[in-house]
Amino acid sequence: MSSVGRPSVSGAVGSDGLGQPMKRSVAMAGLDSSPGSIDDVDENEAREEKKRQPVKRACNECRQQKLRCDVVQDPYMACSRCRRLKLDCKIESNFKRVGKRSRNAEMEREIIELRKQIANVHANAPASMSQQHQSLQQTQLTPKAESSHVSPVAAYHTPSAMSADHMGSQEAVASLLDLRSGFDPNYMRNGNHQFKRIEDVIVLLEKVTELFDLFFVFYHPFLPFLDRDQSPDDYYNTSPLLFWTIISVGARRYQTDTHLLNSLAGPVSRLVWSTLADIPQSYHVVKALCLLCTWPFPTSSTSTDPTFMLCGMMIQVAMQLGLHRPSHTQDFSKFRVELMEEELRDKVRTWAICNIVAQRVATGYGQPPSTLYDWTLSSSDTADQNFKLPENIRSRLEIEKFCDKVTKVLYTNRRDPVGLCSDQERSALISFLSRDYDELEQVMGHNDSITSLYLRASNLHLHLSAFFDDPTEKDYRERLLSLYVATTSFLETAMNLETEVGPVLSYSPYYIYQMMVAGGCTLLKLCKSFFASHIDMEYAKGLFNRTIWAVRGVSVSNNDLPERLAEVLAQMWRLGGTSPERPTNTDVDDTLMLKVRCRMSMSLLFDSVWRWREDVRTRGRNLEAYLKNPTNPDSGADSSATSSVGAMRTMSSTPGVSTADPSLAPAPVLTQNTLGMQAPSNGMGNLPSGFMEPNYEVFDPLNWLLDGLVDLPYSYSPVPGVETQGIA
Template identity: 45%
Template structure:
């Protein structure tokens, strides 16, 4: 550094010798403008690793009596370095936008306290907040691989801290982006979460010493925090069971029993108590409707299911009256309507001879509309200014996104059947188009799973529109039949989604009537002329997304990658980017679920570069 300073001084003396007159302030200014000194500080991730040029500049600035402020690094995870300002912003975003969906952490606790409790919990919060982090839209993609390694390292060490359970609750509710759904570990992580929780005695918080090698004396606050965490574990586990169409690994026992008027450590907030009641209802529906030991697929018989539907309809009405009477936040109402949709989706298992068949379909129609209208329009009566619809969509949990997709397929199936004559089909058409756009809005990165499922819906919709155009509507959709029944029946209420994908594969992709190759470029709207809709790979005009792909993207290269074209916000994978999420290789052979064999051969290209979602 002394040599660099001497060099600069000699340069100034040489200038003076040539006749230039330099005042002291001008001298220092000219030194600061030196190419050596004028280093780019924004790229200095760690002040302890500054180069000599930056150190010289710092010394020169201090010589002028200033206080040179470099960005201070708060935390590091492998090559990810987080400044204090970014840390503060991310924590604020998490507790402002995401935490209301699952309010169980302490907003008054500092980021440093969360890190001291468990680094995985700290980085889990950061990863959730990074989903829509405008200052750096690539942060989530960059963070995915290091956080995944930290996650499995923590699990491999057999965690004995309930802070690890909290971290798993977050990572199961807002999963990290995955390259394929067959590699989606959420269902596995849910099992780890529940087993870790019971292993350390969260389900028996007042007898915690039965699960510990050392004596633990919990105060009232610590006991309450463990009860709350155990309640959230069951809420998360139930939403995963419902959203993935799998048996839930929940345990509803004495610890989570409803105790009206109880103000002790076992009492939950009204929001969490209501959420727990809603998820307990979903659990009963799944176990009774889809866990029939006498059926190889576990589905209850038609008569039994019709009886259960009547029972659970009344129970849902009582639950709805109880929840709505408490004036709880709209997040609770949203999950209540999702539970109603979960119940009513059983209507697709009925035959047309089932008693009350049309009434059940009408109930399904109303439940679908009720859920969609809340998530699309928001709740104008909630708090100051209400909750806008795009709020729900931008920050939605994985479960809400899955129910949104199920609602979209429900609309699609009902409106392309005989049932369409029983409702306002034009209103339903508009709602379906808005739902497609909403599913795209939930995408964290473009061309991810939800984006492609929306395109698949469009192709089925346009294909059915062409069929109805070629055949008279009254002849096609006048007679009540069993065309709404599902072939896929082992995935609980989400069987509809898998059945719809099967339908697309058999009726469209296999026959060359549909392909997802259209997603290599922005989808273009159809011509207004109905007869020109021969290509079912395009949307009609109301389905054009409000935001297309960034103009800076090129067509995929021969190697399958997308290359930046000078656009801002794009980041290359770098030298080490091929090892995992940093260079996501999207294989859409498995569009929705680990049963990826269902969709083999969907696409013949992979992404090695994933652009951030525009405006995210």
Template identity: 45%
Template sequence: MEGGINCEDTNPTGARVGSYKRKKNGYDHLGSSPRSGAEENEDESERRRQPGVKRACNECRQQKLRCDVVQDPFSHCSRCYRLKLECKIESNFKRVGKRSKHAEMEREIEQLRQSLAEAQAQGFVLKDDEKTLSPAINSAYRKTRMLGIDESVSLSILKNNDSYHGPRTRHKIENLNLSEEMTNRLFNEFWCCYHPFLPFLSPSQAPDYYYQQHPLLFWAIIAVSARFFNDDSGLLTSLSGPLTRLLWTTVGEVPNNLYFVKALCLLCTWPLPTSTTSTDPTHILCGVMMKTATGIGLHRPNHAQDFSRVSVDLNKEQLHERLTTWAVCNIVAQHCGTGYGQPASTLYDWILAAGPTECVPPLSLDPELEAHLQIEHFCDKISKEIYPNASDSRGVAGDELRAMLTRVYRREYDDLRASVMSRNGLSQLINLHFTAAGLHLCLSAFFNFSIIKGYIDDLMGLWNACTSFLDQVFKLQLPSSKDRNQSTLRYSTNYLLQMIVSACFTLLRLLNSGFARRIDFKYGSSMFHCAIQAIRSISVLDNDLPCRLAELMMQMWDRAQTEQRTSTQNLMSSDLEEVGSALENSLKLKVRCRMSMSVVYDSIWKWREEFQAQGRSSSEACKKMVNSNFNSESSATLTSVRHATQTNNVRTIPNCHPTQPQILAVANTEISSQNLSDNYGFVGGLSNPGNIYQPETSYEPFDALNWMLDGLMDSPYPNYLAISGLEGGI
């Protein structure tokens, strides 16, 4: 008995915590017999042996493993030394069950993820070495835990394993999948073609970086890049639905994320294509963008803590990012206000109002953005000073005040342009936006009356501003250095498209009024047709809004030429008072609440009024002719009857419009569609076989977001241009 005990004492590696207990329990079966001297000696030897009992370290006890730790003198066990664990012995140590430990770890991970999400919402960006574990690593961790591998070291091994590489990324939105290769090509398209128009994102970052910032930002970049993406022409159509649902789902969640604001900047600059403005949410999204930006404190970049529930400590890069994003928000908001003829929801505070020399990094903007912001700030002053009037029900300023302010801002415009363009390193786009601002200013001439002093001078200034702007636009039609077969113009923003449309309608008004004899009509006509080509080149899809507007303006141009010739001959034989009155009537606006865009809405309103009246009478004549032809011809000659109906239909239109002789001449000479395509740059003809039997339709009233093109395809005018199959580009 004693020999066995002494042998155990001399073997430190074989000692176990439970060995003494088992021996002690072995004597318990002897009962409560009188204690002998031998038993007392045994108890004494046990008391002497107890302090020398071998104990395993905490790590080995947790795993129920054999431990070779030496207590006196203390020496680490071989397992802790090999795994670089803390080897220690604590008398109060208790093993922790795996289930409770895993549950605690999961709760801690969830708390960390919530804290990380709140930090990212305030603008913090994780470094590469600080990123959370990828799903692949989390999956690997769960797998190793199920296999029973030591969970205390498996996580650290995976985190420190620099050689680990996850699978190739594939991004998915609903049923649309994008490979890594396709994603990279789309991002390259964005950086080369679209980024120069609004340079506020970083081309040095990978696509996954933007996806981690916010999925909506990633898919917004993809949608912009897909507008003219040759490798997959149907990508934009496939993406429009899923992206729209993702957008409004995100808006419904009340986002407070910096990168959500960036996504809206892109979607308001290059909106998804639509055929009518009543379904265009750009103006609404612009308001959401600005309210979200102010909600997270972008307008006070130095005081982001005042708009956050967690502690915010921004470094220089993050501060500059927030300032740049806020500047871009104001640029985009001003574009939406000017382009849609609505009050802009801009906020030019002290940060943006300060000049480039008054700010120091990181509160200084990129020179390109700084110049662009100054231009839009000038446009904002025009919109708020020249056009509105709080005392007028339509919000239109008085004639004399508007004329005086126009002259004041012309001088300010010249000074600002000279100052900005004297800087080095600015692109051609800055000059283009300057001419757009000049057009925005001079379009106020349509609000004046002939009795106002300088009325003709204001119209001449509008003519010069319009042609100067279009000259800059046509420079973008030259092939870019990246691709000789493509021009930069097709990648233009929605704002530039809207300004081109307003320039076209301006030329349409000036060239078909009494003012045409004061300007070069041939040069203006050439500019008008080139502008139509420019609009069609920006068209993304068949029958989208740019395509429909281009064909509409061509139709209005053709029907106005005969009227212009007749009215010009009458004016030549009239006195000056009659000339001034006729000139004022031809340029007078009924729609005067849309600021500089009033000429666009007014022109389309007049078109719908005129062609609605013509459509009703011509529709009745068309129905009678169709019935007569079907009664007199057999079904075998139905094709020839339809052709004759088309030709006769043009000739039987009631001559209620002064330009009908020109249309009759076109019908009599049977000009082919190809000739029209050569002359005007579109593929369709003057008549649409599919629209001959269209029923008469009613027109909805003009609302705040309607370009009056809603229901255009259902126009009662039987000879409406066939645009359903037109090509979007040139």
């Protein structure tokens, strides 16, 4: 019992019984240990093995960015990041990270040194830019002659055109720019001259002032929502994209520098996409998109025209910034917003113009509109003066609302595969819409000439639906007569368009040109149908003739879409072989029915070109040779005497050409001076063909039928950064 509670010491007492502890051997310890202790030995051995291995280090580039690195040292293999970014992957034991503050300080010191070098260059050559500018002023070309004229000195200033020392220093400064230092590479001084720069295009301050004046005098009345009292510097500080867009629109007919428009197309287009990629935070970007969708850069192919896509982005950006709720901007921003009354009025105007432009783009391209006519645009009767639009904007907004009503009533039937309303309903719907148009016309009263032109365009948009009518309907002739009246009214208003500065048709938006082409196609079809017995054929031919010349007058660059479509209209008239006598068969038939029916009111244009192409093929003509040698509208002779269709060309004529066809109107009544532009150059070049696509898809939603079908014998300066020819 005495042994109870005593600790056992048998394992620690020696055999001599003296109680001295004895050390166990490693072997005995191993035998006496539990199985888990063997793992501890293995871990110790592994730890020792790791100590003997070299330490894994990241490469210099990954250490600088504090990123995980997978470099392999033995055998050496660069890390995946350096391989992907093509960096020099190396490991240096003495490498130390460089902080951003010290690196920025070093860049600032280099910028200060480079500024001193630029100052020395200015002191040595103060008059270099002024002499070059004077030499450029001596070169005067017409707006359409820049493509065929080759000048040894470019009309815009590129780095290669300046002093090598001067531009070398400027480019070095631009590459090391720190925005916090207050230096702007796009606004530089040279002696007494100042200029703006975008990529390699430089515009002197004097030209900037001229281009702004041209914009506000000739273009701004068509879209009056910008403040003319602001200086170009104010616009640039507000939004560089808006500044360069105004410059680009003003350069469309800038005779002092006829190359400027094409040289700006690439840089400004890239600026647009880069600005949108950065998620715009300023509603002034929406203003720039409104201008670009109204006056897009010239192109010779609709497959490369981004206007409809930019229009959708314009609406989306505007809504993301809260322009449709201008009095609740705080709900669309994470920052505190203090809304001023002037800014509120500006946002309301911008949202109205945004919807106006979106509606016109949708109508002109034959697509559904992306407009949103909400309370903000319907509050003209409110007591809040900040929501009241200027009269010229309000009246044009009402016109576009009417166009939207026409589109939704006639072309958005969910029960029809192509969205058309039923034949039984169309007659009644047209009657109601015509009454709405009459009321709108009465409310408008005596408006300015530009608003009247937009009003006539909306009426044409309404009555173009007559081509979808059933010929067996009893009021079919009356509907065609209303279409004819709407067409002639619009075309006459367009070709007599004048403001206080004179004729301005050549400065009109792209939408007006599109409606003019639709009007020309309407006259063409009516004059070659049974309906010709109900109209004055001589007047209709003369109006068609003037329409072609008016469309050519809208062209801003050789071989752009207006000029190509004018040539197509001329060839369609000639291929029809209209005789001067009235047709003897006046019975109603289905020749006016459309096969292309998915592009709303603009289906007429697509259908006309499709029929023209099929007509050429069925007659067994060499279509490629025919398009390589189109009729020259400025001469009475064929453009090519060796063409396989040359004999057929002498049988008919093109509008404006006095040849053997007495049925065609004589020389055009509408001259280039009436259009507000200079006479086009007679210089002719040759473009390569090869545009033909044997299996061209008629219903491709991204292309017009004439893409790649017309190859004019005029040179066309390609736009940098923008594809201009061929089918994408």
